[in-house]
Amino acid sequence: MNPDDNVSATTPDWSRETVQQVWDPGRKLLRAVRRYQSARARGDLIGRIGAKYWVMSHWLWSLMTQSEVHLNCDIGGGLRLTHPTGIIIHPEAKIGVNCMIFHQVTLAGAVTLGGHVDVGAGAKLIGPLSVGDHARIGANAVVTGDVPAGATVAGIPARVISNSA
Numbered sequence: 696m697n698p699d700d701n702v703s704a705t706t707p708d709w710s711r712e713t714v715q716q717v718w719d720p721g722r723k724l725l726r727a728v729r730r731y732q733s734a735r736a737r738g739d740l741i742g743r744i745g746a747k748y749w750v751m752s753h754w755l756w757s758l759m760t761q762s763e764v765h766l767n768c769d770i771g772g773g774l775r776l777t778h779p780t781g782i783i784i785h786p787e788a789k790i791g792v793n794c795m796i797f798h799q800v801t802l803a804g805a806v807t808l809g810g811h812v813d814v815g816a817g818a819k820l821i822g823p824l825s826v827g828d829h830a831r832i833g834a835n836a837v838v839t840g841d842v843p844a845g846a847t848v849a850g851i852p853a854r855v856i857s858n859s860a
Contacts, residue, residue, distance in 0.1 A: 702793050702811045703792065703793060703810065703811065704791065704792065704793065704809060704810025704811040704828035704829055705792065705810055706792065707771060707772025707773040707792040707793060708772070708773040708792075708793055709772050709773060710773075711773040711774070711775050711793065712725050712726070712729075712772070712773060712774065712775075714726060720756055720759050720760045720779050721760065721775070721776030721777065721778075721779035722776075723752070723756050724753065724756040724757065724760055724762060724764060724776065724779060725764075725770070725774060725776065726752075727749050727752040727753035727756055728753060728764060728766055728768065728770065729770075730745070730749045730752075731746055731749035731750060731753060731766050732766070732767070734746040734748075734749055750766065753766055760776075760779040760780055760781075760782070761780055761781050762776075762779055762780065762781060762782040762783070763782070763783045763784065764782065764784045765784060765785070765786040767786055768784055768786060768788060768790070769788070769789040769790065770790045771790055771791045771792035771793070771794065771810065772792050772793070773792050773793035773794075774790060774793075774794050774795075774796070775793075775794070775795040775796070776796055777795060777796070777797050777798075778797055778798040778816070779798065780798040780799065781798055781799040781800075782796055782798065782799070782800050782801075783800070783801040783802065783803070784796075784802045785802055785803055785804055785805075785806065785822070787804060787805040787806075787822070788802040788804075788805065788806045788807070788808075788822070789805075789806070789807045789808065790802075790808045791807075791808050791809045791810040791811070791812060791828070792810045792811070793810060793811045794808050794810070794811065794812045794813070794814070795812075795813045795814070796814045797814060797815055797816040797817075797818075797834070798816050798817075799816055799817045800814050800815075800816070800817065800818050800819075800820075801818075801819045801820070802820050802822070803819065803820065803821045803822060804821060804822030804823055805822040805823040805824075806820045806821075806822040806823070806824055806825075806826070807822075807824070807825045807826065808826045809825070809826055809827045809828035809829075809830065809844065810828045810829070811828060811829050812826050812827075812828070812829070812830050812831070812832070813830075813831045813832065814832045815831070815832055815833050815834035815835070815836065816834045816835070817834055817835040818832045818833065818834065818835060818836045818837075818838065819836070819837045819838070820832065820838045821837070821838065821839050824838065824839065824840055824841050824842070825841050825842070826838075826841070826842040827841075827842060827843050827844025827845065827846065828844045828845070829844060829845045829859070830842045830843070830844060830845060830846050830847070830848070831846075831847040831848070832848055832849075832853070833847065833848060833849030833850070833853070833856070834849075835851070836848055836849050836850060836851065836853040837850075837851045837852050837853055838852075838853040839852055839853070840853075842855075843855070843858065845858055845859040846858045846859075847859075
């Protein structure tokens with residue numbers, strides 16, 4: 696049995712985002728995004744000052760990772776940026792809970808990832824499109840259409856190579 700089979704597509708596992716060491720760029724980038732959003736939601740003076748701090752932190756970790764994750768992205772809990780180099784996430788993208796995104800991935804436009812979606816290194820998802828829960832996107836795949844839940848897609852253009860739903 697694959698340990699990923701027990702990962703929920705609806706309940707976030709926040710431990711996947713917990714900063715665990717001094718050099719933990721993916722998790723620190725996510726922390727900056729989440730804390731910025733939380734500070735902005737406060738709306739008071741302390742929130743505005745806190746938001747400015749988290750903008751600077753976001754800038755630093757974006758520079759370190761050479762990634763572009765917009766501060767206002769809709770990101771579900773439990774996101775893992777395993778190797779957070781060169782990841783580009785469009786502001787209109789929506790990421791479900793417990794997803795995993797590898798390096799050099801681009802979510803261009805209104806891309807919606809369901810829960811527990813794994814996106815392989817170098818994959819390009821060009822929206823608008825939706826990816827169902829528990830789907831897997833192969834490395835270097837170019838996805839231009841919807842992906843059903845439980846499917847594994849690969850290739851250029853991406854095609855369904857297996858479906859466990």
